[in-house]
Each structure stands twice: as structure tokens, then as C-alpha cells.
Amino acid sequence: MINLETPKKFKAIVHSAQQAAENVFRPISRKYDLAEHAYPKELDVFAAAMDGMNAGDKANAAGAGKLSQAAKAGDGVRNGANMQSVLGLEALCWGDVGLALSLPRNGLGNAAIAAVANDEQLERFDGKWAAMAITEPGCGSDSAAIQATAKKDGDHYVLNGEKIYVTSGKRADLVVVWASLDRKVGRAAIKSFVVEWGTPGMELVRLDHKLGIRASDTAHIVLSDCRVPAENLLGSPEVDTKKGFGGVMQTFDNTRPVVAAMAVGVARAALERTRELLDEPGDYDRPRWQQNAAAAELLALEADWEAARLLTLQAAWMADNSQPNSKEASMAKAKAGRVANAVTLRCVELVGTAGYCEDELLEKWARDSKILDIFEGTQQIQQLVVARRVLELSSSELK
Amino acid sequence: MPKLDPQGAALNALTRVAGLPVVQRLGLDKALERTVFHGARAGFRAGSVARKRFKPLIDLTKPARLPKASAGAALFDVSLSDEQAMFKDAIDRLVDDQLAGAARAADEACATPDELLQQIHDLGITIMAVPEDAGGAASERSPVTHAIIAEALGRADLGMALAALAPLGVANAITRWGTAQQQATYLPLLAGETFMPAATALAEPGPKFDPFNLACTAEPHRNGYSLDGNKTLVPLAQSAAFYLVAAQVPDLGPRLFIVERESHDIEPRPQPAMGLRAAGLGQLHFSNLVLPEHAMLGGPDGAYDHQEFVALSRIGMAAAAVGQCQAVLNYVTPYVKERKAFGEPVAYRQSVAFMVANIAIELQGLRLLTWRAASRAEQGLPFAREAALAALQAADKGMEIGTNGVQLLGGHGFVKEHPVEQWYRNLRGAAVATGPMV
Numbered sequence: 001m002i003n004l005e006t007p008k009k010f011k012a013i014v015h016s017a018q019q020a021a022e023n024v025f026r027p028i029s030r031k032y033d034l035a036e037h038a039y040p041k042e043l044d045v046f047a048a049a050m051d052g053m054n055a056g057d058k059a060n061a062a063g064a065g066k067l068s069q070a071a072k073a074g075d076g077v078r079n080g081a082n083m084q085s086v087l088g089l090e091a092l093c094w095g096d097v098g099l100a101l102s103l104p105r106n107g108l109g110n111a112a113i114a115a116v117a118n119d120e121q122l123e124r125f126d127g128k129w130a131a132m133a134i135t136e137p138g139c140g141s142d143s144a145a146i147q148a149t150a151k152k153d154g155d156h157y158v159l160n161g162e163k164i165y166v167t168s169g170k171r172a173d174l175v176v177v178w179a180s181l182d183r184k185v186g187r188a189a190i191k192s193f194v195v196e197w198g199t200p201g202m203e204l205v206r207l208d209h210k211l212g213i214r215a216s217d218t219a220h221i222v223l224s225d226c227r228v229p230a231e232n233l234l235g236s237p238e239v240d241t242k243k244g245f246g247g248v249m250q251t252f253d254n255t256r257p258v259v260a261a262m263a264v265g266v267a268r269a270a271l272e273r274t275r276e277l278l279d280e281p282g283d284y285d286r287p288r289w290q291q292n293a294a295a296a297e298l299l300a301l302e303a304d305w306e307a308a309r310l311l312t313l314q315a316a317w318m319a320d321n322s323q324p325n326s327k328e329a330s331m332a333k334a335k336a337g338r339v340a341n342a343v344t345l346r347c348v349e350l351v352g353t354a355g356y357c358e359d360e361l362l363e364k365w366a367r368d369s370k371i372l373d374i375f376e377g378t379q380q381i382q383q384l385v386v387a388r389r390v391l392e393l394s395s396s397e398l399k
Numbered sequence: 400m401p402k403l404d405p406q407g408a409a410l411n412a413l414t415r416v417a418g419l420p421v422v423q424r425l426g427l428d429k430a431l432e433r434t435v436f437h438g439a440r441a442g443f444r445a446g447s448v449a450r451k452r453f454k455p456l457i458d459l460t461k462p463a464r465l466p467k468a469s470a471g472a473a474l475f476d477v478s479l480s481d482e483q484a485m486f487k488d489a490i491d492r493l494v495d496d497q498l499a500g501a502a503r504a505a506d507e508a509c510a511t512p513d514e515l516l517q518q519i520h521d522l523g524i525t526i527m528a529v530p531e532d533a534g535g536a537a538s539e540r541s542p543v544t545h546a547i548i549a550e551a552l553g554r555a556d557l558g559m560a561l562a563a564l565a566p567l568g569v570a571n572a573i574t575r576w577g578t579a580q581q582q583a584t585y586l587p588l589l590a591g592e593t594f595m596p597a598a599t600a601l602a603e604p605g606p607k608f609d610p611f612n613l614a615c616t617a618e619p620h621r622n623g624y625s626l627d628g629n630k631t632l633v634p635l636a637q638s639a640a641f642y643l644v645a646a647q648v649p650d651l652g653p654r655l656f657i658v659e660r661e662s663h664d665i666e667p668r669p670q671p672a673m674g675l676r677a678a679g680l681g682q683l684h685f686s687n688l689v690l691p692e693h694a695m696l697g698g699p700d701g702a703y704d705h706q707e708f709v710a711l712s713r714i715g716m717a718a719a720a721v722g723q724c725q726a727v728l729n730y731v732t733p734y735v736k737e738r739k740a741f742g743e744p745v746a747y748r749q750s751v752a753f754m755v756a757n758i759a760i761e762l763q764g765l766r767l768l769t770w771r772a773a774s775r776a777e778q779g780l781p782f783a784r785e786a787a788l789a790a791l792q793a794a795d796k797g798m799e800i801g802t803n804g805v806q807l808l809g810g811h812g813f814v815k816e817h818p819v820e821q822w823y824r825n826l827r828g829a830a831v832a833t834g835p836m837v
Contacts, residue, residue, distance in 0.1 A: 307764030
């Protein structure tokens with residue numbers, strides 16, 4: 001039965017997340033935008049409270065570490081951890097995207113571990129905060145071109161390489177590093193390795209200064225002869241050229257809807273605030289061209305936003321119901337990323353001088369939103385994924 | 400056609416409906432058995448009444464209303480029900496076998512052939528929407544099912560969908576707000592064996608039309624109401640047995656009036672437009688036309704809700720537009736893979752492939768918006784906002800998809816050998832014309 005409302009069972013958690021966004025994130029939002037790289041210590045208390053909530057309800061726990069393609073479990077529709085995480089992140093990012101990204105123990109590395117780790121690893125890394133290190137100075141979206149190497153040496157792997165744009169790279173306990181076992185083989189040889197901070201050979205080069213999400217630390221890391229135990233490799237150690245990228249890319253099917261949800265959250269913040277500030281907020285019933293220009297524009301933006309939100313929920317719903325969702329996850333991320341950027345920028349313009357000044361958070365949201373159309377796969381990468389699926393073309397046909 | 404006994408005609412109609420696979424699979428046989436009883440007792444006769452003044456065909460002591468959906472929707476769910484999947488499947492087959500192939504001729508003729516409208520009607524769309532007590536087989540509101548139906552038909556041609564579903568929209572309005580007498584008069588006919596052309600007339604000529612501030616007026620008159628004004632883009636205008644005309648009533652605001660075409664000597668003017676031509680669009684002109692008091696839908700004390708009427712019509716249009724956009728995607732996908740330029744399929748170029756990807760993305764977004772609005776209506780939740788957002792996206796993204804459909808075919812898209820130019824013209828209409836109330 002078609003029902004696209006927020007499920008009743010998640011109303012409470014969405015309410016809690018919205019309360020946290022309003023009462024924990026918003027009051028310190030500008031503070032950590034200005035104090036880039038300062039650790040938002042207020043989040044420790046909040047994260048502990050969140051861990052407590054999840055511990056009390058293991059079956060419905062949300063967060064990056066709980067994202068995975070649900071195993072098929074009988075008939076009937078399921079609304080599970082993917083949807084809950086999407087709903088929760090949407091609300092938190094209405095508060096502040098940078099702070100939501102800084103939540104301890106909810107890094108993208110946690111999502112990678114959840115997607116591909118074995119039971120022993122799941123247990124060993126439980127409760128740790130894991131960042132994700134994929135991008136390098138010479139490769140971004142083309143992650144098959146990764147230069148970092150991992151060489152087997154006894155019961156260890158020796159990692160060498162340089163990683164940039166590692167979100168929470170300094171604050172996390174662990175960094176999930178993507179490296180190649182054999183650069184001649186290409187993508188099939190790329191594996192992910194869990195490296196604990198403190199492991200000799202992994203060094204922090206610097207933290208980047210950014211356009212937005214300044215509350216989130218973005219690390220530049222170098223690995224030189226960094227030895228990690230062989231059991232820290234996630235997934236299969238075999239280089240299977242037939243399976244190729246499947247394992248590591250699976251992570252994205254689950255994390256893209258979450259990043260899309262973040263975009264939906266910040267866009268909602270901008271829409272709501274703009275509606276508050278405009279004296280004529282618009283009327284759903286009357287034709288938009290009978291209303292003033294700002295109100296008409298706001299209606300169009302809201303329609304775009306709602307479409308992005310529903311695409312996001314659909315992608316999460318599919319993951320919860322064991323339906324392959326690569327296409328839909330990328331559709332959601334593409335739409336939400338561009339809509340959030342367009343909405344936040346337009347809202348600054350609609351509110352005008354007040355929207356552009358630091359007295360309002362609108363200008364900050366318009367800076368924060370840009371990254372949401374870039375990380376976890378740029379707009380163009382999402383379109384490439386969708387286009388290949390829709391047109392049924394291979395990566396050698398549609399490059 | 401031999402003259403049939405009235406009871407025989409009614410039984411004949413119901414037997415045909417009872418034989419529909421969709422009815423049997425859904426276990427609606429029981430509801431139909433009761434309908435047969437009522438229908439046989441009233442002895443109504445479908446089809447031949449269009450030329451007469453309409454009168455009640457069944458006994459209804461109180462209006463037969465449909466309740467909101469009974470099944471509680473606890474979970475977020477994007478799956479169609481069995482009934483919806485079966486309707487979609489049946490319509491998909493009809494579209495592929497017959498309707499899509501007839502769309503070009505219907506566009507040129509500014510009318511969808513009666514045989515096709517009858518074939519669509521034979522699927523049981525209207526009977527499944529009309530309450531049991533009023534000659535149909537419905538037990539609750541089903542805007543989602545109607546949206547799915549509109550979407551499936553819209554894939555053939557948006558104008559054809561508007562023609563085929565105009566009577567459904569009328570039936571839904573009469574079911575929701577009509578008096579017992581109005582229901583007894585019109586619903587058995589709309590749910591009968593023969594396709595009964597009827598349409599809503601909301602839009603008015605001229606720029607800046609506002610459905611909440613109508614220029615067409617219905618002033619109280621000693622014999623009822625005096626209707627004055629113009630309506631445009633009315634589907635099935637020439638053939639409709641009656642119209643539901645929206646007019647501004649002093650003190651009451653916008654109301655719908657049942658206007659029988661022949662008994663009031665209405666002479667519709669054909670109104671060919673940029674697109675939606677298969678809908679058989681026309682203009683109606685009323686100059687102090689005196690209507691009986693009982694022509695007002697629901698009567699002056701009825702619970703008519705104009706906001707709901709507009710919102711449900713917006714959902715109907717958005718849903719049909721989703722189908723038309725799906726036709727675009729289905730058409731351009733193989734085309735760009737077959738069409739070669741610079742020695743390889745144009746689909747191998749990102750500039751082309753990304754346009755296709757964006758069609759897929761915006762189409763699905765629009766579909767979900769439409770479903771959400773319909774589903775809220777079904778569950779009895781407020782839905783005017785969601786319907787408005789769906790309509791806005793249908794106007795913006797529907798047109799974007801329409802224009803990119805032509806663009807992807809290049810010069811071939813601009814000529815009438817391919818259907819994309821027709822869909823382009825139709826999709827502009829999605830922002831302007833009135834859809835069937837779901």
C-alpha cells in the first residue's frame with residue numbers, strides 16, 4: 001500500500017533528532033563555523049546520549065555504523081535502520097551539517113565497516129569512531145586510479161600513500177584507508193584497511209580550511225611504511241577481477257541516501273527560515289504566477305525539495321527491503337545534492353542583504369550545501385551511475 | 400442495436416464487469432452481487448439516456464459516500480497493491496497494443512475515438528470508483544489507484560488520458576459531494592456498461608486564471624441559479640452528456656453545477672490547443688443560463704470543498720503527466736543507443752547520457768510527489784500542499800522532460816514522424832489545463 005509518510009515508529013527518534021538539532025547544534029552552529037578546527041566538545045555529551053538510545057534499542061539503532069543492505073527476512077514491508085538513519089540525519093543537518101558530520105562514532109568509515117566487515121571485525125571495532133580515506137591528491141571520483149599501495153608482509157600489510165579530504169580524519173579513532181594490493185590489476189585490487197590512530201607510519205599533514213562545514217575537520221594524511229595487522233583488511237583479501245569493485249562500492253549504496261538526507265536537511269532549514277523572513281510566504285492553492293515573485297520561487301523550490309526528500313526515502317526504503325538500489329541511491333544523491341545547493345543559494349538571494357550577512361545562518365547553509373553535491377560522489381558521478389543503469393551501458397561504453 | 404429490456408441491459412452491464420479478471424482477483428464478486436440486486440431493481444438503462452433529461456435511476460435515501468482508506472498505513476511503502484498492479488498491467492497492455500498507436504491520429508482529429516474510450520471504460524475503472532449503493536463496486540476512496548490509472552494511461556497520450564478519465568473525475572466529485580438525488584441520477588450511468596462522456600469545466604479563458612477566484616458566476620434566481628461566463632479546455636466538450644461547471648456563487652464561493660448539454664442546448668465551441676488535442680477540448684459559453692436549484696452539486700448546504708476539488712484535480716493531472724514523461728524516457732532510451740554520430744551511439748556521450756539520467760531522476764521525483772499527495776488524500780490527511788507541489792513539479796520538470804525528449808532526437812524530434820513533439824505539446828498543457836479529480 002503506497003504510503004510516503006514518515007512511519008509512526010520513527011516519529012519519536014525524528015522528534016529527538018530535531019530537538020537535538022535545535023537545542024544542541026543550532027546554538028553552537030556559528031561558533032564552530034568561525035572557530036574552524038576547534039573541537040566541538042559539546043558533542044561528546046550528545047553522542048554519549050545517542051549511544052545510550054541505540055544501546056537500548058539494538059534492533060532499531062540508527063547511525064552510520066548501522067547502515068547495511070538488510071538481509072531478506074520474510075514477507076512484508078520493512079522500515080529499518082536505513083530509513084531511520086536517513087530521517088535522523090535529515091533532522092540533525094537541519095541543525096548543522098558540519099556538526100552532524102562531527103558526531104563521534106558516526107563516520108563514513110563506520111558505514112564501510114558495517115557494510116563489509118566480518119563478525120570478528122564488527123566486534124573488534126565496535127564503539128570506535130572510523131573515518132574514511134579514499135581521495136588522493138591525484139584522484140577523486142576515479143577511485144580506481146588510487147595510488148596508495150598495500151603490500152603483504154608476513155601477517156601484516158604495509159601501507160604507503162597520501163590521503164586527502166578525510167572527514168573527521170583527526171578526531172576519529174580509526175581511518176579506513178583504500179589502497180591497492182596490485183596497481184597493475186586496477187579496481188579489483190583495491191581493498192580497504194582499518195588503520196588505528198597511533199599506528200606508526202600514519203601521520204597527519206594538516207587540516208584543510210574550507211568554504212563550508214567548517215565544524216568538521218578535514219584531514220590530509222600520509223602513510224609511510226605503515227604496518228597494519230592482516231586481519232584489519234575489510235572484506236576478501238583475494239584479488240578477484242571478476243567481482244571487481246563490488247565490495248567497496250556497496251558501501252555507497254547505503255551511504256548515498258544518507259548524504260542525500262543531509263542535503264534535504266540543510267535545504268529545509270533554508271526554506272523554513274526564508275519563509276519566516278519573507279512577509280508574503282506564499283499560498284499553495286493559488287497559482288504561483290498570481291503571487292509575488294519571491295513567494296512563487298519559494299513554492300518551486302519547495303516542490304524540488306520535496307521530490308529530493310521522497311527520492312531519498314525511497315532509496316533507504318529499498319535498502320531496508322533488500323532491493324538493489326544503486327540507481328535509486330544515485331538518483332537521490334544527484335537530486336538532493338543539486339537541490340540543496342540551489343535552494344540554499346536562492347534563499348540567500350531571496351532574503352537579500354539579511355540573507356548574505358553573518359547575522360543569519362542562511363549564508364552559512366549556502367556555503368555548507370556545496371560539499372553535499374560533491375562528496376560521496378559528485379553530481380556528475382551520480383548522473384554517470386544513473387545513466388549507465390538506465391541506458392544499460394558499461395563503463396567502457398559510457399565513459 | 401436491438402432494443403434491450405432495461406433490466407436486461409443492467410444485468411448485461413454487470414455481467415461484463417463481473418467477468419473482468421481484476422474484479423474476480425480482488426474478491427469483489429460479493430460487492431457486485433449486491434450491486435446487481437440494486438441495479439436490477441432500479442432497472443436503469445445505460446447508454447441511450449444521453450439525449451434525454453436525466454432522472455434518478457435508483458433509490459437512494461441518503462448520499463452514498465466512500466470512507467477514507469480503512470487499512471492503517473503504519474509503514475512507509477512504495478509498493479503497489481494487488482489491485483493497483485492489476486490495473487496498471489491491464490492498462491499497460493492496452494496502451495502498447497492499441498492506445499499508443501492511435502495517439503497520433505487522435506491528436507490530429509482532436510478527439511479520441513469512441514471505441515478506444517469504450518475499451519478503456521471496459522476495464523472497469525469507473526465502476527470500481529462508484530459506491531456499491533450507487534451502482535458501482537467501490538467500498539472506499541481510492542485516489543492512489545486513480546493516480547496509478549492516470550499515470551498508466553498518460554503513457555499513451557496525456558490528452559487521451561484526460562478524455563478517458565474525465566467521467567471518472569466527474570464520478571468522483573459526485574460521489575464525494577453529490578446529493579442522493581444527484582448520485583442516483585448520474586452515478587449509475589457513469590458506472591454503466593457504456594462509456595458516458597462527462598467532464599469537469601473549471602478553467603476559464605484569458606490570462607491569470609485563478610481557480611479560487613472564478614469569473615464565471617452563478618447568481619441565485621427564482622427558479623434556481625443563473626449561470627454566466629466562459630469555460631475553456633473542457634475535455635470531451637462536444638460529446639459530454641453533462642458537465643460539472645465551476646462557478647462563483649455569492650456568499651458561498653466556488654461551487655460545481657451539473658449542466659446537461661442537450662436539455663440546456665449548450666453548444667460547445669471546439670477549442671484546439673497546442674496539445675492535449677486527443678482530449679477533444681472545447682469552450683463553453685453561458686449567458687444567463689437558468690439552472691434548476693438541484694443543479695448545484697451537493698446543494699447550498701452541502702459540504703462541497705473547492706480546495707479539495709482543485710487539489711484532487713491537480714493530482715490527476717500530475718499523475719497523467721508522470722505517464723507522459725515515462726513515455727519520453729522509454730522512447731529516448733533506445734533511440735540514443737541506436738542513433739550514431741561521430742562513429743558511435745550518441746548515448747556514449749555524457750552530454751547526451753546525462754540528459755537521459757536527469758529525465759529518469761526528475762520523473763521518479765515527480766512520481767513520488769504525486770503518489771504522496773494521492774496517498775494522503777486516500778488516508779484522509781490534509782493534502783492540498785502536496786498536491787500543489789506535485790502540480791508545480793509537473794509544470795516545471797514535466798516540461799523539462801518534454802523539451803529534452805525533443806532535444807535528444809534533434810531534428811528528428813521536431814518532425815511528426817516521432818511522437819516526442821506531441822508529448823512536448825501535451826506536457827505544456829499539464830501546467831494549464833485541469834486534470835481529472837482522482
